[in-house]
Amino acid sequence: MYKMKTADIFASEIAGFLEAELIGRDFIVRGPSSWRRMIDNTFVRADESGLDEHGFQSHKDVLVLASRLPVVQTDSISFLVVKEPHIKFIDVLNEFFIEFDEVKIAPSAMIDKSARLGQGVAVGENVVIGPDVTIGDGTRILNNVVITGRVQVGEKCLIKHNSTVGSTGYDFEVDVQGRQVHFPHVGKIIIGDHVWIGSNSSIESSAIHETVIEDMVKIDDLVQIGANSVIRAGAMITAGAIISRGVEIGKNCLIAPNASVRDSVKIGDHVTLGIGAVALKDLKSHGVYVGNPAVFLKERDN
Amino acid sequence: MGATTEKSVFPEKISPFLKEKMAALCAGGGAASADYRALYLQYVKQAAEDAVALEDNERHWEANVDVEMDGHRVKGVERLYRHSLVIEPTLVCASHCRYCLRAHYGMFTLSEDELKQAALFCGSKLVRDELREVLITGGDPLILPQRLGYLVDALMKYAPNVKTMRIATRLLSHDPRRIDNNIFEIFKHKPGIRFELATQINHPVELFPETIEKIVDISALGVKIYSQNVLLKGVNDDVETLAALYDRLRELHVEAHYLFHCLPMKGMHHLRPSLGKGIELVKRLLNSGRISGRIKPMFAAMTDIGKITLYEGTVLARKDNKVLLQSHYSYADRLRWNPNWKLPKTAAVDENGLLRMWYLDGSDDAASSREIPHA
Incomplete structure (x- = not known):
């Protein structure tokens, strides 16, 4: 029905899509990752309860969707402050990183x-x-x-x-x-x-x-x-x-x-x-x- | 096509695909090669952009072209002509063309609800008797295929009077790898709708193998592709380059449309040849047997009152660095199509009720256009 695709998207494109200000550097985002297993050059949705404790050390070029900024920010992480970041995360995933199958009628139907x-x-x-x-x-x-x-x-x-x-x-x-x-x-x-x-x-x-x-x-x-x-x-x-x-x-x-x-x-x-x-x-x-x-x-x- | 993120600041943004191509061209032919320069001058931010002289416009229209429905502005919709109007689903692009006409606009992306409002406006009694086509532009609508698909469906549902949908994109050269099944499906299963893809190929080097592959794929779906190009100093302002470009486009079944004079946007002096040179170039291109008569572009300026096709008789007068251009747009028509429209201060109405306007010319100062690219 659909598959994940790899795409080179600027963080600023995602910001533009969500009409949010990009806080931090612009870099290439190649797909999603999760809060607990962040991967470089991805976007994640923040676990709001752990936003201030994360630290983000050892991660580079990660775009975080959150409802607020953490107390401490690092140069390697950029932020988009949005309402309902869990919904916006799905919107971004669907718009940029999912490819749907071709619409057709199977011969055996x-x-x-x-x-x-x-x-x-x-x-x-x-x-x-x-x-x-x-x-x-x-x-x-x-x-x-x-x-x-x-x-x-x-x-x-x-x-x-x-x-x-x-x-x-x-x-x-x-x-x-x-x-x-x-x-x-x-x-x-x-x-x-x-x-x-x-x-x-x-x-x-x-x-x-x-x-x-x-x-x-x-x-x-x-x-x-x-x-x-x-x-x-x-x-x-x-x-x-x-x-x-x-x-x-x-x-x-x-x-x-x-x-x-x-x-x-x-x-x-x-x-x-x-x-x-x-x-x-x-x-x-x-x-x-x-x-x-x-x-x-x-x-x-x- | 166009994009920005912040008013008055137009950051350099070059897609990874274009960067790869530029690196390969630089490594192959060198930084001074015409092919590399053609990309460099279009996409790499140059110091000349800060040397603002005469080109100080922050909008490409001085006039208001917004529309209203039920007392509210319909976001992302502009109307200037009788049969057509413009919908901008997003102002985001995959790369930033330095001379972009929307370089200094605020950034937005329409929500699904706002797209529905745009479609409802297109089918409303305000416009439905005359409106037959929409130009979906931006930004680059192809970078958001879900939103674009939603808009196309909404137009079919709420504005059945719209029979032609033109979609403007540079994704074919910015990053053709992003043109995938999500986009192909938009063009399928839409009986009664004519789709056209308006792209912008300014130099033959931009017809990369990946670009050609997607041109073929999209054409196979029955979508007519045409190219409306921009005449840019140092990129394509010579007959040989233009002839090679239009020959190649014809081979690929891509039609020629406008060849625009580069807009007088802030900081673009170094990319704008004079109108006179443009008219002369086009005469030599079209009347010399250099290209097929089936792929002749129309040289035009995009002005505060709309597009004006340029030929010698179009230029009525010259004062300082401005030229007075004659159009055949009727002032009365304009007000009928868009009651919000106001005559720009650069324009006037002639004795026949037609619009004419003062337009900022470019220059043929070679030095200003020849900032040497570096690797």
């Missing part, structure tokens, strides 16, 4: 003739895209992904390896004779723009209406999103989470690893559900909930 792919859609090896699927401009679908059913994927999404979008839901009723009756899932899946779906995850198609993943939702690897669930914009669902059917997860929620949400539970906006927590009933907005069953721990800061 099987794309139904009735599927509609937007401009600049990348499709990996062995991907299956069925009839009635729509993929928005600039979306990347990595190897072995299967997208079937009435699925609409937005623009600039990423669907990572081996995931399935639109597989029929696990939905059985048992009658008095013990006969297992499968409820056929013929509904839609609607996925917004800038959505990330991790590897080996499954987004089930809805029974009748829609499963909805709104804009900017980020889903980690090994996540299941059950039928008819609605994930509101900006929610982040991390590895191993199980979201049962008919669930609603509010805007900007954080569902921590291995958390589970029971059928039809509604979670408000800005909720954090802790690691391994099990939500058995509705959760109000702006709370942090932990445990099994999940209980209120504290108000969420943001």
